[in-house]
Amino acid sequence: MVIRENFENNLKELKRKINEMGELSIDALEKAFNALKMRDVEIALKVIEEDNDIDNLEQEINQFAVWLMAKEQPVARDLRIVVVVLKISNNIERIADFAVNIAKSTIKIGQANSLLDLTDLEKMKDISILMLKKSLKSFLEEDIALAKEVGDLEDEVDELNIETYKKLTGYLSEHPEETNQLVQLLFVNRYLERVADHIQISPRAQPI
Secondary structure: OOOHHHHHHHHHHHHHHHHHHHHHHHHHHHHHHHHHHHHHHHHHHHHHHHHHHHHHHHHHHHHHHHHHHHOOOOOHHHHHHHHHHHHHHHHHHHHHHHHHHHEEEHHHOOOOOOOHHOOHHHHHHOOOOOHHHHHHHHHHHHHHHHHHHHHHHHHHHHHHHHHHHHHHHHHHHHHHHHHHHHHHHHHHHHHHHHHHHHHHHOOOOOOO
């Protein structure tokens, strides 16, 4: 019983770290998009700098998970949970990388008059963050109904991605002088679509 209790406590700590990593990635996405919206290079640079904290936490989670598997030799169901944690931490780290990419696009756009209002990028960002929150809660609370909601929201992001691509490429054909910013916004559109993809394939794809 003591051994089982120790394992459960370690598993709770592992889940706590995953939740912390998810919250840091949400914060990175919010900051990166705010930097894009306000054309604030200083905030963009901070997002890039703070990505090291997320990378370090991923490494910590991975080491903890491997140690837990080696030390406790968990049974099949418990082993599956630990393996899912490893997959989720990798996906969350990739999401944080996309936040960094958005920050880099902000730096490349610079102080040009913003064309963000032409797009649905902010809505895509909001939905993606909602997806990540629901996805983490789904995993931590073993809530399959929430997992389905994540999948439905991902479809919305896909539709907005297509619409934004059409709007930006159409505007680009008429305003070639805005090529730099429009290309960067197309990249941001792609980054947010990939964020949603990585959320959709983490906890939802691995129900406990």
